Amino acid sequence: MAELTRRRLLGGGAAALGVVGLGAAGIGRATTTRDEKSRIVAIHGNHQAGIETEPQAFAAFVALDLRPGTDRRDLVGVLKVWAQDAHRLTTGVAGLGDSEPELAEDPARLTVTVGFGPGVFGPGVFAPDDAAKLRPEWLRPLPAFGIDRLEDRWNGGDLLLQVCADDPVTVAHAVRTLTRTVRSQVSVRWVQRGFRNAVGTLPEGTTMRNLMGQVDGTVNPAPHSPEFDSRVWNPGSPLWLAGGSSLVFRRIRMELDTWEELDRPARELTVGRTLSNGAPLTGTAERDDPDLDAVDRNGIPVIPPESHMARARPRNADEQFLRRGYNYDDVDGTGLLFASYQADVDRQFVPVQQRLADHDALNRWITPIGSAVFAIPPGFGVDGYPGETLLEG
Template identity: 60%
Template sequence: MAETSPGRLNRRRLLGGGAAAVGAAGIGWGAVAMTARDDTSRTSVTEPFYGTHQSGIATSPQSQAAFVAFDLKPNVTRDDLIGILKIWTGDAARLTQGRPALADTEPELAQRPARLTITVGLGPSVFTTAALEHRRPSWLRPLPPFAIDRLESAWRDGDLLVQVCADEATTVSHAVRVLCRSVSSLVTVRWVQRGFRNAEPGRTPRNLMGQVDGTVNIAPGPDFDRLVWDNGSAQPWLAGGTSCVLRRIAMTLDTWDEIDQEGRELTVGRTVANGAPLTGTAEFDEPDFAAVDANGITIIPQSSHIARAHHTHDGERFLRRGYNYDDAPAPGRISNSGLLFAAYQRDVDAQFLPVQQRLAEFDALNVWTTPIGSAVFVIPPGVPAPGGYLGQSLFES
């Protein structure tokens, strides 16, 4: 049989393979077309860009995320900072609506927004560079050291943050590349942290320890407005904004795998099966930390993760968005996995720090979890309408 190029071979099979082949191909095309229609309806969904608040915070969490921190290059000025934020505003406004950014070299990849959101944050040094120290929130600084921390320089701090979330990894990757490339003359990438989360609709996702993760959270509404969004009382320019604390938490899965189910449940304070507290039967049952068994032993151990993380008063609540990461392991290791834990709150000092301090002091889960990255950013308010830019209230109010 004479050699035939792959192109001609495929063409013969599709067009010259007889009635049976044509019939089979027809069935295949129908299935592909049906899948494509369903896929298109899912990936064409958009989230709004313009509004009082930046999207990507109150937004229902997407399945894919990338957090990118940047360092400003030497001699960057206040005007340069404004330029960066204007470029990112324009690019984000287009990309989130399924349109290519200006000078987009892969415009086809922008056609699948898949609920893309782009959220921008500012680190402490921005206020020094812009000569705006008097407008820096009092809580905007690195977290204090904790005994459990083993922070690595590769995952710490940053001058600027871009949080990119979508329901498709390709969409996230394309947006990250566009946003990095458009300002490469003024910044360098400090770190990129990518994560994922998956769950059935209406269900809470699980982390890579197998635990239901994210049960206790704040839903959009009055509590959200009060606890997450800043009201501008201390810094008027920040009204409608918030803060973001990003912690990279490594999980020692190689030894966690050796713990039996009862040990895991006592460590976390919830059942593995459905995430119910050990004093309840359903995931969203309120835990009873005072309940004891027949021997007078507390059913939910005081050292369990949920006991230590539980707020002692309403002012310690904050919004959590967690994403798993699963990177290439070091030689001789089975895994290099963990959690990207993003917390959003009006005041880091009043809301996040007390909870983190309790966890650092006496959390049974600390045996298998280690914070290796930490950064704090202020999230400016959103852009109310076209013509404005992210951070405008900071620079022009």
């Protein structure tokens, strides 16, 4: 009887498992095919993906250094490997030699963006005369700002991988795949991981908030607009960079303990915006134009001239750029990974940052502790790789 019961259980179990298996298979198919095109961001084109792309929920910024003895041929090899693996990973296919191929099945809007630091133009890759002509003038460390407390462990880098997706597992797996395959030519200098709100938690198009509670990134050029094109994409100075951009990457620590001691009105005066919806203190909606000349009945400016918004507001069209930041919260503290993209760092970013460094009311609660500048090469085709306009020109 016990054996009969066991057989019956096994038979019933097998039948049940067959039904469950069919259901699971159906669920699996739905998972991998649900609105699949919306889960894939095209990697090839005139511009690299990951800049004009609607920001994903998670990001990892990885700076790498060329190992001693790495020459141009080695660098081209690294970039070709990245181009091939990035194409596979962004379409839900495992990278070559991937030991965990199942982790690549859902691309989750994965993008991989490659950048060049000043070290790419060193003597190992270019002759000095060629490097001087090819390296953008702004591709160097930012000027020393009085508010900076930079730590070497968060600064610089010869190469950058910006990896973004709507799933942290996808990001982690892509970073591992892309760095593991090229370790003989490059070494990881630092990795900084950030996050925004998870997909589906906020209406589409909602501006992110940083961990101080501020709406962060309101004044951005609209994607796919003439304003975006002129502010973000390099027109060809130098020629190889046409269609590319630049990235200023800053790690900004937040002093939340003392920030939280302020009452809400004091925080809003510091920022220059209403915290509930990001509206300027002279308006009612986030994207209302602020009236910096407005005063109250006592003649006091409604928006303090030293508030963050007033200091950051562009003084001319050149002082506009794209902000695509991510929060961080780890054992080293809490803050913002500030990523700024522009055609020319010196003309667009530096004047605004200098103004903020000189006299921004928010400086008491934020401290830049990391800084790096990268040139972002233009896009590339199916048979190409990022930076081919530089390295094969």
